Amino acid sequence: MRQSYKIAIIFLIVMGFFPLFSNSAWLAVGTTFLIYAIVAFSQDIILGRAGAFQMGHALFFGLGAYTTAILNVHYGVPIIYTFIPAIIIPLFIGIALAGPIIHLKGDYLLVATIGFNIIFIQVIQNDIFGLTGGPNGIFGIDVVRIFGVEFMSQRAIYYMSFTLLALTLLIMRNLDGSKYGRAMFYINKDDIAAQSMGINVRYYKLYAFALGSAIAGAAGSMFAIQYSAVSPEAFNVIQSIMFFTIVLVGGSASLPGVLIGTFVMFVLPEIFREFQTARYLVFGLAMILTMILRPRGVWPVKFGNIPNYLKKKDTK
Amino acid sequence: MSDFLLEIKNVSKFFHGLVAIDDLSMKVKKGQIYGIIGPNGAGKTTLFNCITGLYKPEKGDIMWEGKRINGIAPYKIAELGILRTFQTIRLFSEMSVAENIMSGRHIKSNQRWYNGIIHTPSMIKDEKKNWLKVGELMDFFELRKYATTPAGDLSYGLQRRIEMARALAAEPKLLILDEPAAGLNENETIKLAQTIREVRDQGVTILMIEHDMDMVMSLCEYITVINFGAKISEGEPSFVQDDPVVVEAYIGSDEDE
Ligand SMILES: Nc1ncnc2c1ncn2[C@@H]1O[C@H](COP(=O)(O)OP(=O)(O)OP(=O)(O)O)[C@@H](O)[C@H]1O
Ligand SMILES: [Mg+2]
Numbered sequence: 001m002r003q004s005y006k007i008a009i010i011f012l013i014v015m016g017f018f019p020l021f022s023n024s025a026w027l028a029v030g031t032t033f034l035i036y037a038i039v040a041f042s043q044d045i046i047l048g049r050a051g052a053f054q055m056g057h058a059l060f061f062g063l064g065a066y067t068t069a070i071l072n073v074h075y076g077v078p079i080i081y082t083f084i085p086a087i088i089i090p091l092f093i094g095i096a097l098a099g100p101i102i103h104l105k106g107d108y109l110l111v112a113t114i115g116f117n118i119i120f121i122q123v124i125q126n127d128i129f130g131l132t133g134g135p136n137g138i139f140g141i142d143v144v145r146i147f148g149v150e151f152m153s154q155r156a157i158y159y160m161s162f163t164l165l166a167l168t169l170l171i172m173r174n175l176d177g178s179k180y181g182r183a184m185f186y187i188n189k190d191d192i193a194a195q196s197m198g199i200n201v202r203y204y205k206l207y208a209f210a211l212g213s214a215i216a217g218a219a220g221s222m223f224a225i226q227y228s229a230v231s232p233e234a235f236n237v238i239q240s241i242m243f244f245t246i247v248l249v250g251g252s253a254s255l256p257g258v259l260i261g262t263f264v265m266f267v268l269p270e271i272f273r274e275f276q277t278a279r280y281l282v283f284g285l286a287m288i289l290t291m292i293l294r295p296r297g298v299w300p301v302k303f304g305n306i307p308n309y310l311k312k313k314d315t316k
Numbered sequence: 317m318s319d320f321l322l323e324i325k326n327v328s329k330f331f332h333g334l335v336a337i338d339d340l341s342m343k344v345k346k347g348q349i350y351g352i353i354g355p356n357g358a359g360k361t362t363l364f365n366c367i368t369g370l371y372k373p374e375k376g377d378i379m380w381e382g383k384r385i386n387g388i389a390p391y392k393i394a395e396l397g398i399l400r401t402f403q404t405i406r407l408f409s410e411m412s413v414a415e416n417i418m419s420g421r422h423i424k425s426n427q428r429w430y431n432g433i434i435h436t437p438s439m440i441k442d443e444k445k446n447w448l449k450v451g452e453l454m455d456f457f458e459l460r461k462y463a464t465t466p467a468g469d470l471s472y473g474l475q476r477r478i479e480m481a482r483a484l485a486a487e488p489k490l491l492i493l494d495e496p497a498a499g500l501n502e503n504e505t506i507k508l509a510q511t512i513r514e515v516r517d518q519g520v521t522i523l524m525i526e527h528d529m530d531m532v533m534s535l536c537e538y539i540t541v542i543n544f545g546a547k548i549s550e551g552e553p554s555f556v557q558d559d560p561v562v563v564e565a566y567i568g569s570d571e572d573e
Contacts, residue, residue: 171433174431174432174433174434174435175432175433177435177443178427178431178432178435178439178443179421179422179425179427179431179432179443180427180429180431180432181432182415182418182419182422183422185408185411185415186408186411186419186422189408189409189410189411190406190407190408192370192390192406193402193406193407193408193419194419195369195370195389195390195391195394196368196370196390196391196393196394196399196400196402196406197394197399197419197420197422197423197482197483197486198391198394198395198422198423198486199391199419199422200389200391201391207429207432211432211433303410303411303412303415303466304411304412304414304415304463304464304465304466305415306412306414306415306418306447306463306464307444307447309447309448309451310414310447310450310451310454310463311463311464
C-alpha cells in the first residue's frame with residue numbers, strides 16, 4: 001500500500017496540471033473522471049474495505065445530488081450551504097438503511113441494498129413530495145458563489161472536484177492508518193476471528209456505510225453543480241452495479257485498481273463516443289474475464305503496510 | 317469473589333436435540349495451566365465456543381471473575397480479557413503477519429471515531445505504541461522476519477504462532493488454546509510447551525485443549541476429561557492418567573494416543 005501513496009501523489013499532480021493543457025470539453029471529461037472516482041472510492045470503503053456487498057451506492061450519490069438541487073432550486077439556498085446537508089443527509093440515511101440489514105451476509109445484503117436503490121428511484125421518479133421533478137429531474141441549479149464571486153467556469157468546477165477527490169484520498173489514507181480501517185479489513189477477511197479479537201462487527205460496518213455514504217453524497221453535490229441539473233437515471237441500479245464492479249474488477253481496496261476501473265467505465269466512453277454504445281459490452285466482457293483470470297482484481301491490493309521501524313531488524 | 321477466574325456451572329449445549337455439552341462444571345484458577353482432553357467429538361471446542369460467546373449454552377452459568385457472562389457477544393468477551401486461538405486456524409490470511417498481530421491491539425487502542433478520518437497527535441502516539449507492542453510479540457515468537465509476509469503463505473507451525481501472538485497482543489487474562497500442537501512436529505511441540513509456560517509466568521492463565529498426551533501431562537496442572545459432552549474425570553495429570561474411566565473412554569473410542 002505504500003506504493004499506492006506514490007501513485008496517489010503522481011495521480012494528483014497529473015490531474016492538478018491537467019486543466020492547463022485542456023480545453024473546456026476535456027475539462028468536462030476530467031471533471032467526470034474526478035467525480036466518479038470519488039464515488040468509486042466511497043464504494044470501496046464499504047465493499048473493498050468492510051467487505052459489505054452494497055449494490056445500491058448510486059442511492060447515496062443521488063441523495064447528495066438531489067439535496068443540493070432541491071435546496072437550491074426550491075428553497076433558494078446558496079450552493080455552498082447545500083454542501084453540508086448533501087453530506088449529512090446521505091450519512092444518516094446510510095446508517096438508518098444499513099442498520100437493520102447490516103448483519104446480512106454477502107448475497108442477502110446485496111439484494112437488500114438493490115431494493116433500497118429501486119425504491120429511491122421510484123420515489124424521485126414519481127415526484128412524491130413534489131420536490132424531485134419526476135422523470136425529468138430538476139434543472140436550473142445555480143452556480144457556486146462565494147462572497148459574491150461566481151465560480152462557474154469549467155475550470156473552477158474542475159478544481160472543486162479535484163479538491164474533493166484529494167480530500168477523499170486523504171481520508172482513505174487516514175482510515176487505512178487507523179484502528180478503524182484495520183478493523184474493517186479484519187471483519188472482511190474473517191469476521192469470526194475479528195469478533196474474537198474484540199471487534200464489534202456491526203459498529204465498524206456501520207462506520208464504513210456512514211463514511212462511504214457521506215463521501216458519495218459530497219460527490220453527488222458536485223455532480224449537480226457540474227451539470228446544473230439532476231435526473232433519476234444517473235442514480236439507478238445500473239449505476240450502482242457499475243460502482244460495485246469497478247471495485248471488484250479494479251481490485252478491492254486498491255487505489256490504482258479503483259482508478260483504472262473508473263477510467264475504463266466512465267471516462268473512455270466519454271472520449272470515444274462510438275465506444276459509448278459498446279461500453280456495456282466491453283465492460284461486461286472485462287468483468288467476466290477479470291473474475292476468471294484475476295479474481296482479486298486487475299490490480300490487487302497488497303497488504304503489509306507497516307511502519308518502517310518494524311521492518312528494520314530484518315536480519316534473523 | 318474466589319480465586320477462580322473462570323467457573324463453568326452445569327452448562328449444557330444442544331444442537332438440534334443432540335447433546336454437545338452435558339451438565340458440565342469446572343473451575344479454572346488464576347495462574348493455572350488447565351487442560352481439557354477427550355476423544356474426538358467430545359464437545360471440547362463447543363465448550364470453548366460457549367465461553368467465548370460464539371455459542372450460547374441452553375443451560376447453566378459461565379462465571380468470569382464472579383460475573384455471569386453467557387450470552388454476551390464475542391467482542392465483549394474479548395474486552396473482558398478472554399482471548400482464544402482456533403483449532404482450524406483463523407488468520408487474516410492475505411494480510412501480513414504484523415497486521416494480523418495488530419488486530420489483537422484493537423481493544424487496547426484508544427482511538428476515537430474521528431481518528432478514522434483525521435489523525436491527531438495522541439492518536440499517532442497510540443498507533444506507534446501498538447505497533448511497537450506488535451514488534452515485541454514478533455520478537456518473542458520469532459516472527460520478525462515475516463513481518464510483511466501474508467500470514468496465509470506461512471507454514472502451519474508459524475501460523476499457530478501468529479495466532480497465539482495475536483491473542484496475546486490483547487494482553488489477555490485468560491488465553492484459550494484449541495489444540496495448539498496440532499500439526500506441529502516434535503521440536504515445534506517442545507518449543508510450544510516452553511512458550512506456553514513462559515506466557516503463564518508472565519501472569520496469563522491458560523486453558524487448553526490438546527490431544528498430545530505427553531504435552532498435556534507434562535504441562536497442565538489440572539485436567540478435565542470430557543466424553544460425549546460430559547465430564548468423566550478431573551484432577552491432576554497423575555490422577556487422570558491412571559483413572560480407569562479415562563483409559564476406558566480412550567480405548568473405547570479408538571483414540572490414537
Ligand atoms: N455448529 C454446530 N452444529 C451442529 N453440531 C455441532 C456444531 N458444532 C459442533 N457440533 C457437534 O457437537 C459435537 C462436539 O463437537 P466439538 O467440535 O465440540 O468436538 P471436539 O471435542 O472439539 O472434537 P475434536 O477433538 O475432534 O476437535 C460433535 O458431535 C459435533 O458434530
Ligand atoms: Mg475441537
